[in-house]
Amino acid sequence: MIAEKDILKCHEIIQPFIHRTPVFTSSLINEISGCKLYFKCENFQKTGSYKMRGALNGIMNLSGEQKNNGVVTHSSGNFAQALSKAAQILGVKAYIVMPSSAPAVKKEGVRSYGGHVIECEPTIEARESTAQEIIEKYGSSFIHPSNDIPVITGQSTAARELLQTHSTLNAILTPVGGGGLIAGTACSAYYFGNECEVIGAEPEEANDAYRSMISGKIETNTTTHTIADGLKTNLGNHNFPIILELVKEIITVSEIEILTAMRLIWERMKIIVEPSSAVALAAVFKKSENFANKEVGIIISGGNVDLQAYFDGLGIKK
Amino acid sequence: MIAEKDILKCHEIIQPFIHRTPVFTSSLINEISGCKLYFKCENFQKTGSYKMRGALNGIMNLSGEQKNNGVVTHSSGNFAQALSKAAQILGVKAYIVMPSSAPAVKKEGVRSYGGHVIECEPTIEARESTAQEIIEKYGSSFIHPSNDIPVITGQSTAARELLQTHSTLNAILTPVGGGGLIAGTACSAYYFGNECEVIGAEPEEANDAYRSMISGKIETNTTTHTIADGLKTNLGNHNFPIILELVKEIITVSEIEILTAMRLIWERMKIIVEPSSAVALAAVFKKSENFANKEVGIIISGGNVDLQAYFDGLGIKK
Numbered sequence: 001m002i003a004e005k006d007i008l009k010c011h012e013i014i015q016p017f018i019h020r021t022p023v024f025t026s027s028l029i030n031e032i033s034g035c036k037l038y039f040k041c042e043n044f045q046k047t048g049s050y051k052m053r054g055a056l057n058g059i060m061n062l063s064g065e066q067k068n069n070g071v072v073t074h075s076s077g078n079f080a081q082a083l084s085k086a087a088q089i090l091g092v093k094a095y096i097v098m099p100s101s102a103p104a105v106k107k108e109g110v111r112s113y114g115g116h117v118i119e120c121e122p123t124i125e126a127r128e129s130t131a132q133e134i135i136e137k138y139g140s141s142f143i144h145p146s147n148d149i150p151v152i153t154g155q156s157t158a159a160r161e162l163l164q165t166h167s168t169l170n171a172i173l174t175p176v177g178g179g180g181l182i183a184g185t186a187c188s189a190y191y192f193g194n195e196c197e198v199i200g201a202e203p204e205e206a207n208d209a210y211r212s213m214i215s216g217k218i219e220t221n222t223t224t225h226t227i228a229d230g231l232k233t234n235l236g237n238h239n240f241p242i243i244l245e246l247v248k249e250i251i252t253v254s255e256i257e258i259l260t261a262m263r264l265i266w267e268r269m270k271i272i273v274e275p276s277s278a279v280a281l282a283a284v285f286k287k288s289e290n291f292a293n294k295e296v297g298i299i300i301s302g303g304n305v306d307l308q309a310y311f312d313g314l315g316i317k318k
Numbered sequence: 319m320i321a322e323k324d325i326l327k328c329h330e331i332i333q334p335f336i337h338r339t340p341v342f343t344s345s346l347i348n349e350i351s352g353c354k355l356y357f358k359c360e361n362f363q364k365t366g367s368y369k370m371r372g373a374l375n376g377i378m379n380l381s382g383e384q385k386n387n388g389v390v391t392h393s394s395g396n397f398a399q400a401l402s403k404a405a406q407i408l409g410v411k412a413y414i415v416m417p418s419s420a421p422a423v424k425k426e427g428v429r430s431y432g433g434h435v436i437e438c439e440p441t442i443e444a445r446e447s448t449a450q451e452i453i454e455k456y457g458s459s460f461i462h463p464s465n466d467i468p469v470i471t472g473q474s475t476a477a478r479e480l481l482q483t484h485s486t487l488n489a490i491l492t493p494v495g496g497g498g499l500i501a502g503t504a505c506s507a508y509y510f511g512n513e514c515e516v517i518g519a520e521p522e523e524a525n526d527a528y529r530s531m532i533s534g535k536i537e538t539n540t541t542t543h544t545i546a547d548g549l550k551t552n553l554g555n556h557n558f559p560i561i562l563e564l565v566k567e568i569i570t571v572s573e574i575e576i577l578t579a580m581r582l583i584w585e586r587m588k589i590i591v592e593p594s595s596a597v598a599l600a601a602v603f604k605k606s607e608n609f610a611n612k613e614v615g616i617i618i619s620g621g622n623v624d625l626q627a628y629f630d631g632l633g634i635k636k
Contacts, residue, residue, distance in 0.1 A: 022340065043588045227632065255633075263629050270361045270590040270621035303588035310628045311581050314545065315573075 001242060002153050002184070004191045010150070011157045014056040017089050020161060021045055026269050033284050035291040038169065040162040043273050043303025047113065050158050050301055051082035051145070054180060057154030058083070058143040059090050067092045069139035072118075074127045076102040077230055078302050079145035084115025095134045097127055105306065146178025147236025156184030162297050163192040172297040173280040176200040176209040176250060177231040179239035181301060186246035196297075200243070200250040201283035203228050203258060209235055209243070210250040228258055230276035230301065251283035258282050265300075272303045319560060320471050320502070322509045328468070329475045332374040335407050338479060339363050344587050351602050353609040356487065358480040361591050361621025365431065368476050368619055369400035369463070372498060375472030376401070376461040377408050385410045387457035390436075392445045394420040395548055396620050397463035402433025413458060415448045423624065464496025465554025474502030480615050481510040490615040491598040494518035494527040494568060495549040497557035499619060504564035514615075518561070518568040519601035521546050521576060527553055527561070528568040546576055548594035548619065569601035576600050583618075590621045 024039045042050035059071055070093030073083050080096045087094035094115045098107060099122035107117050120130035134140050143151065158181075159172055172189055174182045186198040202209050205226035211219040218240050224232040235243065253261075262278035265271060277300045284291055284298070342357045360368035377389055388411030391401050398414045405412035412433045416425060417440035425435045438448035452458050461469065476499075477490055490507055492500045504516040520527050523544035529537040536558050542550040553561065571579075580596035583589060595618045602609055602616070 048588060259629065259632055263625065266590060266625055270366060272584060272588040272590060307581065307584055309631050311577065313627050313631075314577055 001245070002149065002156065002187045006153050007156050007160060007188060007191065010057045010153045011160055013060055014053055014154060014157065017046075017056055017086070018052055019045055021158075023162060023165060024269060024271065028268050029264060029281070032264075033291065034288050035284065035293060036295045037281075037284065038162065038166050038295065038297045039269070039300050040158055040297060041271065041300050042158055043271060043277065043300050045302075047078065047081045047085045048302050048304040049078035049082060050155060050181060050299065051078040052086060053157050054148075054151035054154030054184075055079065055082040055086035055143070056090070058148060058151045059086055059092055061150040062141055066141045069141065070095060071143050072097065072131050072134045072140040073143050073145060074098070074131050075145050076106050077145075078304055080106070080110050080115065081113055081304075083143060084110050084113035088114035093140070095138070095140060097130045097134070099127065144236070146180030146233065147238045148180075149238055152180045152184045152239055152242070154184070155181045156188045158299055159185040159188035159297070160192055162299070163188060163196070166295070166297060167192070167194060168295055169193060169196050169297045170294040171197040171199055171291065172299065173199045173201050173283055174299040175228065175231055175276045175279045175301055176202045177276065178233040179209065179235040179243055181299065182247060183239035183242040185299060186242055190246055197248045198246060199248050199283070201280040202250050202252050203231055203279060204252045204254050206232050207252045210252050212240065213244065213247070213250050216244065226258070227255060228275040228279050230274060231279065251287055253279055253282040253286050257286060261285065272305060273300050274302045274305055277301045277303070319563070320467065320474065320505045324471050325474050325478060325506060325509065328375045328471045329478055331378055332371055332472060332475065335364075335374050335404070336370055337363055339476075341480060341483060342587060342589065346586050347582060347599070350582075351609065352606050353602065353611060354613045355599075355602065356480065356484050356613065356615045357587070357618050358476055358615060359589065359618050360476055361589060361595065361618050363620075365396065365399045365403045366620050366622040367396035367400060368473060368499060368617065369396040370404060371475050372466075372469035372472030372502075373397065373400040373404035373461070374408070376466060376469045377404055377410055379468040380459055384459045387459065388413060389461050390415065390449050390452040390458040391461050391463060392416070392449050393463050394424050396622055398424070398428050398433065399431055399622075401461060402428050402431035406432035411458070413452045413456070415445055415452070417445065462554070464498030464551065465556045466498075467556055470498050470502045470557055470560070472502070473499045474506045476617055477503040477506035477615070478510055480617070481506060481514070484613070484615060485510070486512060486613055487514050487615045488612040489515040489517055489609065490617065491517045491519050491601055492617040493546070493549055493594045493597045493619055494520045495594065496551040497527065497553040497561055499617065500565060501557035501560040503617060504560055508564055515566045516564060517566050517601070519598040520568050520570050521549055521597060522570045522572050524550050525570045528570050530558065531562065531565070531568050534562065544576070545573060546593040546597050548592060549597065569605055571597060571600040571604050575604060579603065590623060591618050592620045592623055595619045595621070
């Protein structure tokens with residue numbers, strides 16, 4: 001459990017460096033779902049995802065000397081960009097360990113935010129040993145993308161903001177990847193909600209959290225054939241106990257359900273969201289009877305999608 | 319010229335039926351452009367475009383008896399959907415004359431908002447004679463998508479809202495199609511702005527307004543090979559005098575400039591905008607020296623784009 005005062009303190013210190021993202025609604029999607037949905041749009045957050053919150057708090061919790069020696073993480077997703085940008089804002093060096101096989105556009109993204117890309121072989125062992133080398137060489141602090149208490153505390157502030165303006169929500173749904181967002185959200189709902197349930201949403205194709213909740217121990221994915229590429233990671237020892245205690249359930253959805261929800265959001269709300277974010281709306285549709293007439297928050301986790309193919313089709317090359 | 323009191327009256331009566339759309343900013347796009355940009359997001363307006371404003375005012379200016387006999391327009395674009403929805407809200411019948419060759423998805427869109435699709439041959443003559451038949455048969459009132467004073471007055475309210483919160487804007491840019499949006503915007507800037515210039519943006523491939531401003535008479539397009547499909551129409555006798563008097567200039571941009579601006583908005587702002595809307599940002603980039611360090615408003619006209627190809631590529635059929 002994260003302490004209430006830590007969430008409030010975190011929110012106060014990161015606030016100057018984040019956007020207070022808007023909460024969107026859609027009367028059409030309300031009609032379809034049969035409940036009142038409030039979308040907390042972290043796709044509009046700096047670097048395009050909520051990860052910015054945890055990355056900032058992770059760095060801000062370091063001592064002055066630690067900051068001087070930089071931070072290191074391994075990620076080829078949103079946390080890589082968020083930690084790079086957060087470090088740049090705070091004047092700290094960020095080393096981002098990425099597999100050599102990561103798309104060039106991801107590496108460029110990190111560099112554009114001032115991060116130093118350190119390439120390694122595309123294996124878990126290489127990733128960890130490379131990060132360890134940076135720690136030993138520069139004395140840098142390792143910041144895990146999801147299984148780190150200050151990072152989880154940072155992620156809790158999205159739901160904190162949502163509940164500040166929508167205090168009567170009956171439930172909040174988030175996608176579940178590494179577990180940082182849902183654990184943080186659950187803590188905020190506990191302190192700032194009014195009997196507000198927290199529910200996770202996960203692809204059937206990467207249902208490790210669903211199985212972990214049943215077995216009571218951290219399960220890993222055997223396959224991860226999902227378009228929701230932010231949700232392929234496993235829970236960790238810091239966030240899983242929080243999830244086990246505070247999260248009501250995990251709803252799993254199929255790939256077609258994810259894409260249908262994503263298309264609805266793009267076409268009707270005119271906002272670009274990642275497949276991972278659409279998983280949460282898909283979960284509401286999947287178990288709509290559970291949410292009938294309720295006020296339901298959804299954390300739209302991010303909006304970083306590769307639009308190359310779409311614009312190629314329109315006749316422009318980047 | 320439209321009277322100030324008519325704009326204020328219009329804004330008051332349509333307000334219950336429209337969204338007060340948000341104004342977005344992007345620090346990255348400000349950096350690229352060298353000015354401070356304020357995007358009035360009418361892509362979030364009901365039916366996905368600013369056309370809802372004019373459609374509502376067009377109908378609300380009719381007498382009770384006229385309303386009983388319904389309204390008719392010819393459009394296969396955003397005005398078709400807007401008039402259908404506005405009519406539905408106000409309990410009025412809407413007949414939408416569309417070429418038989420119009421995409422099925424456009425006809426479905428109109429029907430989903432309660433409009434009655436009347437198909438005709440894809441010629442200007444057939445379009446006008448078919449609308450005339452409806453007028454004679456049902457006594458319906460014809461409402462032109464852009465060359466109609468109450469419609470232009472309705473469109474003026476987007477800039478009115480923008481200037482209510484951003485009164486120091488040095489300029490506002492809008493795309494120019496049939497001329498309704500820019501004429502309305504120019505009137506609002508005149509009354510509510512502080513020496514706020516209004517500038518039009520147009521594709522080189524459909525530069526009728528640019529040439530009309532030079533010749534002083536309404537020019538027509540000879541070719542319209544542009545992706546900005548909302549901007550292929552010509553100015554009209556009601557809006558052209560306003561444009562000629564109040565609009566500072568029309569900036570024309572190439573197709574590649576339109577697509578580059580559109581991609582930047584999608585990728586960095588995470589919002590879906592039509593090519594027509596991107597034309598205005600492209601115009602700022604094109605003549606960035608004119609806008610250096612200025613506060614510049616852009617009316618994002620709409621967000622109705624066909625995403626079928628994109629989602630087909632991801633593996634889902636609608």
